[in-house]
Amino acid sequence: MARFAALLLFATLAACQRDAEPVDPGLTVSAPPPVATAPLTADEQRIAGDVGFLADDRLEGRETGTRGYDLAAEYAAKRFREIGLQPAGDNGTYFQRVPLLKATREAEGAALTVKRNGREIALRFREQFLPALDFNANAHAIEAPVVFVGQGVHAPALNHDDFAGLDLRGKIAVLFSGAPARFDNDRRAFHSASREKLRELAERGAVGAVFVNTPQDEAGSPWSRSADNWQRSGMRLRDADGKGMNTFPELRAVANVSAAAADLIFADGPQPAATLFKAAQDGTLKGFALPGTLTMAARTKIEPVESRNVVAKLMGSDAALAAEHIVYTAHLDHIGIGAPVKDDNxxxxxxxxxxxxxxxxxxILFEAARILHASKPAPKxxxxxxxxxxxxxxxxxAEWFASHPTVPAPSLIANINMDMPVLLAPSKDVVPIGIEHSTLKSVLAIAAKEIGVDLSPDPFPEEVVFVRSDQYAFIRAGIPAVYLNGGTVSADGVxxxxxxxxxxxxxxxxxxxDEATLPIAYGDALRLAKLNARIGQLVGDAAERPRWNPGDFFGEKFVRPK
Ligand SMILES: [Zn+2]
Incomplete structure (x- = not known):
């Protein structure tokens, strides 16, 4: 699951922190309640074995572009082969090449200075600001006038324009994350994505951007966490010319500023940061030009990286329908090695x-594949x-696969994604995410009934998990998707x-x-594999392809190329 720097996620998590159970200071170890646990079945053991291998320290956190990830990819190919699936990557292999560009910050030369009314205020690198990763130049240095553009949201259909009356040409835009709370969750999620914000800024002629954190942003993701991991690299897809895709080179400098340093950015402006933070929450934020200029500079190490998706296929059993494909996905990478954190010992x-x-x-993806391979006949x-x-x-x-599939693009008809099922206490249910958008809802209802699992509403709909994992790349390609989270209803009442x-x-x-020693409920994992397998079988055999619901936001926003 990717971090998504924009929504109420952090506020929700902060709420969780506030109502966390009181800790008995006499207890150094939180003992789990005494619950009899049955030994794992053979199927559950197989899932546990795969988790144990992939999450072993020797795979070093499986960061894309590292040896640990490459080992994990070899393992995935081996498991697909063992299950009996055909290779469906490049040139008859299980691997699809994914060209990437990697950027890493360099501390030297990083600067963010406010020049205003004859004074210069230099923000402190790491402590107060971090340059965003620059995928377009090894070094940048700009100075330009400054405009505050609220949350940088342009949503005419919702009568909202943070840019109204503001001229961004040749300017550095200062903005907050997120989108107005009055937007419905889907639109709020769409407009909260920094990619959409950067696109809006670039289109309006801005030359730079400064994202100022709000206290809400930092409630669940403290600034110190970003600062501690400042050396962590980022990536973009690399195009045929070797350039980063979706990198907005018009914006020559982008930086992030901590909430605590926000007043330095807004110094001598019409409103202090606290007033603006409040207005953002109230939905009354209005942009304005700030006096003086900002200078922004940074150096970045940029290098090409190759990574691989691992792709396998189970051929359909119907001569005509076998040309269509349902895509099961789960991300194999994680975030690698980072700042050390003390463990329980x-x-x-x-x-x-x-x-x-x-x-x-x-x-769970492997297990679903195994179940489907064993079912006879195979889905159509x-x-x-x-x-x-x-x-x-x-x-x-996911974006590379959805835009460069190893089968004809129009043949992709549905995506079934599995990402970070939090199965740490046995449950009776699953939480379907984003299922209200398409006809996949009725398929899921049938599958869940057959498997004997209840469907529960999303406990945190405002987090819009639907746009936070790989299914969103397929949604953006116009392909309906289903994504199931772990349940919320206790199976044992304890x-x-x-x-x-x-x-x-x-x-x-x-x-x-986040280690394999966590008390993973493997019975729930097996059930999720069965449910995902059954969904694929039903969609695979259905008379019609899944469709977006009429008038659906995502279905209309991302129209499929014919
Ligand atoms: Zn994640």
Missing amino acids: GVDDAIYNGALDNALGVS RSLLFVALTAEEKGLLG RDPNMALRKFMREHYHQPS
């Missing part, structure tokens, strides 16, 4: 293993199984899946402690 751990995120999703339509690279770098492996989810997000998400 006080020992520094720098390997971000990603057991739930997303060794577990990949292992063909099935693709893709272990994706570079999800954590911005859904890049262990609470909701509490377990909150605890995971608070303590383990994107931390070194």
